[in-house]
Amino acid sequence: MAEKTDYDSDVEKKWCPGCGNFGILDAMKDALFNLDISPEKILIISGIGQAAKTPHYLKCNLFHALHGRALPLATGAKIANHELTILVNSGDGDCYGEGGNHFIHAVRRNIDITLLVHNNKVYGLTKGQASPTSDEGMVTKMQSEGVISETFNPLSVAMSLGAGFVARGFSGKTGHLSRIIQEGIKHKGLSLIDILQPCVSFNQLNTFDWYRKRVWDLFEEEYIPDDFNKAMELAGMWGDKIPIGIIYQKEKPSYTDKIHKLKEGALVSGKYLPEKVQKVIESL
Amino acid sequence: MSVDISIMIGGEAGQGIQTVGELLARVCRKAGLYLMAINDFESRIRGGHSFFQIRISDRPVNAPHHRINLLLSLDRKSYELHKEELLDDGIAMMEKSNSLSGKNVLGIPFLELAEKSGGKITSNTVAAGACLALLGAPVEIFREIVSETFAAKGEAVIGKNLNAALAGYEAVKTFSYKYAFEWRPDKSKGILSDGSRAIALGALAADCRFAAFYPMSPATGIMAHLASAANEFPLVVEQAEDEISAINMIIGASFAGARAMTATSGGGFCLMTEGLGLAGITETPVVIVNAQRPGPATGLATRTAQADLLFVINAAQGEFPRFVFAPGSPAEAFETTARAFHLAEKYQVPVIILADQFLNDSMFIVEKPFSVPDKIERFIACDDDIKNPSEYKRYAYTPSGISPRALPCAGKAIVMVSGNEHNEDGHTSESIETRIKMVDKRNAKLSGMLSEMNPPDTYFPESEILLAGWGSTRGAVKEAVDMLRKDGINAGCVNFSDLWPFPADSVKKALQVCKNFYAVEQNSTAQLGRLIKEQTALSYSGAVLKYDGRPFYPFEIADGIKKQMR
Numbered sequence: 125m126a127e128k129t130d131y132d133s134d135v136e137k138k139w140c141p142g143c144g145n146f147g148i149l150d151a152m153k154d155a156l157f158n159l160d161i162s163p164e165k166i167l168i169i170s171g172i173g174q175a176a177k178t179p180h181y182l183k184c185n186l187f188h189a190l191h192g193r194a195l196p197l198a199t200g201a202k203i204a205n206h207e208l209t210i211l212v213n214s215g216d217g218d219c220y221g222e223g224g225n226h227f228i229h230a231v232r233r234n235i236d237i238t239l240l241v242h243n244n245k246v247y248g249l250t251k252g253q254a255s256p257t258s259d260e261g262m263v264t265k266m267q268s269e270g271v272i273s274e275t276f277n278p279l280s281v282a283m284s285l286g287a288g289f290v291a292r293g294f295s296g297k298t299g300h301l302s303r304i305i306q307e308g309i310k311h312k313g314l315s316l317i318d319i320l321q322p323c324v325s326f327n328q329l330n331t332f333d334w335y336r337k338r339v340w341d342l343f344e345e346e347y348i349p350d351d352f353n354k355a356m357e358l359a360g361m362w363g364d365k366i367p368i369g370i371i372y373q374k375e376k377p378s379y380t381d382k383i384h385k386l387k388e389g390a391l392v393s394g395k396y397l398p399e400k401v402q403k404v405i406e407s408l
Numbered sequence: 409m410s411v412d413i414s415i416m417i418g419g420e421a422g423q424g425i426q427t428v429g430e431l432l433a434r435v436c437r438k439a440g441l442y443l444m445a446i447n448d449f450e451s452r453i454r455g456g457h458s459f460f461q462i463r464i465s466d467r468p469v470n471a472p473h474h475r476i477n478l479l480l481s482l483d484r485k486s487y488e489l490h491k492e493e494l495l496d497d498g499i500a501m502m503e504k505s506n507s508l509s510g511k512n513v514l515g516i517p518f519l520e521l522a523e524k525s526g527g528k529i530t531s532n533t534v535a536a537g538a539c540l541a542l543l544g545a546p547v548e549i550f551r552e553i554v555s556e557t558f559a560a561k562g563e564a565v566i567g568k569n570l571n572a573a574l575a576g577y578e579a580v581k582t583f584s585y586k587y588a589f590e591w592r593p594d595k596s597k598g599i600l601s602d603g604s605r606a607i608a609l610g611a612l613a614a615d616c617r618f619a620a621f622y623p624m625s626p627a628t629g630i631m632a633h634l635a636s637a638a639n640e641f642p643l644v645v646e647q648a649e650d651e652i653s654a655i656n657m658i659i660g661a662s663f664a665g666a667r668a669m670t671a672t673s674g675g676g677f678c679l680m681t682e683g684l685g686l687a688g689i690t691e692t693p694v695v696i697v698n699a700q701r702p703g704p705a706t707g708l709a710t711r712t713a714q715a716d717l718l719f720v721i722n723a724a725q726g727e728f729p730r731f732v733f734a735p736g737s738p739a740e741a742f743e744t745t746a747r748a749f750h751l752a753e754k755y756q757v758p759v760i761i762l763a764d765q766f767l768n769d770s771m772f773i774v775e776k777p778f779s780v781p782d783k784i785e786r787f788i789a790c791d792d793d794i795k796n797p798s799e800y801k802r803y804a805y806t807p808s809g810i811s812p813r814a815l816p817c818a819g820k821a822i823v824m825v826s827g828n829e830h831n832e833d834g835h836t837s838e839s840i841e842t843r844i845k846m847v848d849k850r851n852a853k854l855s856g857m858l859s860e861m862n863p864p865d866t867y868f869p870e871s872e873i874l875l876a877g878w879g880s881t882r883g884a885v886k887e888a889v890d891m892l893r894k895d896g897i898n899a900g901c902v903n904f905s906d907l908w909p910f911p912a913d914s915v916k917k918a919l920q921v922c923k924n925f926y927a928v929e930q931n932s933t934a935q936l937g938r939l940i941k942e943q944t945a946l947s948y949s950g951a952v953l954k955y956d957g958r959p960f961y962p963f964e965i966a967d968g969i970k971k972q973m974r
Binding site: 164169179203228383392395 | 822
């Protein structure tokens with residue numbers, strides 16, 4: 125059994141004091157500890173942004189990749205070795221903006237990874253521009269008249285694409301978030317966990333206090349997330365009451381489950397077959 | 409008498425031009441002849457104009473010929489478009505009901521004969537039979553090839569096509585054709601392959617486990633061949649949502665321990681450049697095929713070019729080592745692909761293979777057998793190879809620049825990789841000292857990489873003038889040298905396939921001996937010539953450049969050189 129401190133990294137955390145990311149980091153460590161997955165057995169892949177720094181701040185195998193591209197990279201790694209436990213740390217800009225196309229197709233593939241989207245509804249690393257999830261009307265230096273595009277709703281988009289695990293967490297409730305992450309890792313297939321994460325520097329609208337007044341804990345409600353229509357309704361809720369918890373869950377075969385040859389073992393452990401290559405050549 | 413016959417089969421897309429062409433090619437191969445064939449088509453599925461041009465010889469041929477001995481027109485347009493290329497005593501054969509009153513036109517009722525033999529669908533077999541009969545090909549060989557070709561479709565279909573084949577033979581029985589020759593059936597000179605298949609087989613022979621792609625001409629064929637073989641191997645071929653995804657998928661797969669590749673053309677490669685840089689800075693081995701076509705942007709989607717050389721050498725922001733290879737034939741495409749996987753892992757760098765539409769879509773007799781290694785060397789470190797696995801550093805400084813590469817989640821060693829500049833551990837670092845040391849570490853690989861580079865292929869290397877080409881034009885350039893020498897010009901050639909890191913010393917050695925050298929390339933700015941000048945300070949005296957999207961004919965090169973010499 126691992127110790128909780130086994131997941132600590134001595135790398136300096138380059139986030140603002142009070143950043144919502146600290147709560148997510150704590151919840152991740154707690155979830156991994158509770159699932160008893162040792163650091164050397166975890167692979168965390170990230171793109172670019174404040175969220176993408178996360179894997180450096182806990183002990184794990186990691187690939188800190190390009191802006192928006194964590195999902196295809198994770199997809200390739202999972203296909204190569206589907207026995208790996210893979211998590212992705214992404215943000216609202218990284219996952220829903222730059223990587224929007226990859227998000228759509230990763231959900232469609234139902235690749236078995238746990239996708240944590242640190243959704244602070246603003247660009248942090250580039251200093252405060254609107255993100256796809258910024259509320260309509262939010263004023264920034266770049267959007268001086270307020271955001272005029274519709275707000276991207278990752279939960280209902282993922283559900284409409286057939287996602288099998290759609291959840292929302294809040295970085296101010298780490299125990300609750302840890303529980304979602306544990307369920308997400310256990311779920312076979314793509315698990316989307318959109319995490320409400322206040323940005324103390326650039327988002328003065330969606331603050332910790334703002335969220336604390338609004339979040340509605342579905343675990344406490346003993347809500348059963350198996351009804352698509354009910355889940356769609358919850359996914360669309362925003363404003364005075366914001367549901368957090370597992371919104372929808374449905375088991376179905378993941379991408380690598382559907383590739384029959386992977387039942388014999390991971391691609392990386394397959395055997396080189398020179399005689400068969402020779403046969404293919406000779407058949408010409 | 410030596411045999412050198414070119415047959416063109418022209419028609420609309422969807423008329424079965426390739427079916428006829430491939431039947432002819434397989435008969436010639438079976439008879440022990442050499443051949444090469446080009447595929448010329450438009451970016452459409454039906455209609456328009458396409459042709460398949462096959463050159464048959466009793467000596468090796470590696471480039472198309474510009475004059476046609478026999479034109480099989482499956483529509484009227486093909487005759488109008490190509491009659492000027494037909495030799496004076498050549499024949500233009502076409503459907504009788506379509507027949508135009510033209511020079512050397514031979515009308516044969518293909519459709520009527522097909523209806524009698526087994527239905528309209530067999531009319532291409534009738535046409536192939538008539539072509540072969542004109543050339544004097546033994547009917548037995550054609551019968552065997554027809555039986556093999558239609559074997560999967562059952563006895564009835566074979567029977568109908570055999571009837572059709574005979575009907576074609578009978579139809580031209582009484583016709584005497586100047587270019588008929590004596591067929592001396594011999595054993596096949598090699599396998600029949602296009603460049604796409606050779607690259608796919610090279611990947612299989614290198615134990616490629618994962619390939620991701622987004623469809624794009626002329627690279628799709630490579631992935632189609634891989635996908636068709638994938639069931640037999642521990643190999644997954646995934647169609648990505650775009651090229652950006654494709655390259656990031658292969659980086660992820662390679663990171664996790666699977667040999668991985670992608671194939672695209674210039675436009676897709678543009679989208680991959682960000683990922684190329686990621687492979688560079690994270691030192692992740694990947695193989696990327698860029699099957700070139702004329703650009704920029706969509707350019708000419710189904711045609712050929714060699715205009716991405718300087719682009720791929722320099723692609724992506726920043727600086728990092730990479731290999732760039734441009735194979736000169738299918739045999740070399742096979743070897744180069746297998747070697748690309750090996751070198752990518754040995755040096756932990758991206759490897760780019762520059763193919764093109766001509767190489768990918770043209771068929772050649774490959775004499776040198778594709779040889780498959782018994783074992784694959786992986787250059788991967790496991791816990792036992794690492795002194796203290798719990799202290800493992802993915803980017804440990806070493807004199808060669810190559811750090812032991814462990815795989816994630818494979819043991820005690822924790823593997824941390826970052827596209828941000830990083831320290832030896834793999835964590836992000838902005839330290840001045842680390843930045844300099846990491847750039848130097850990556851660049852340190854260049855001297856080892858350079859030692860892997862083969863010198864250019866040469867032909868009459870001691871000549872007064874040398875033609876310098878690269879990649880798929882090798883066959884045409886060599887044949888142009890033969891033509892020039894026949895005309896009393898003391899010419900030779902130097903053909904490059906190992907292009908980056910640039911083997912400057914061996915290039916200097918090869919080029920210093922001549923009085924003048926000329927760049928011969930399928931681009932408009934002499935990219936190889938410019939590269940040689942930059943890397944060796946040797947200047948090309950002129951250039952023969954073709955950038956109309958069609959492959960070089962040897963005579964064009966020879967004529968171009970003569971003009972330059974004046």
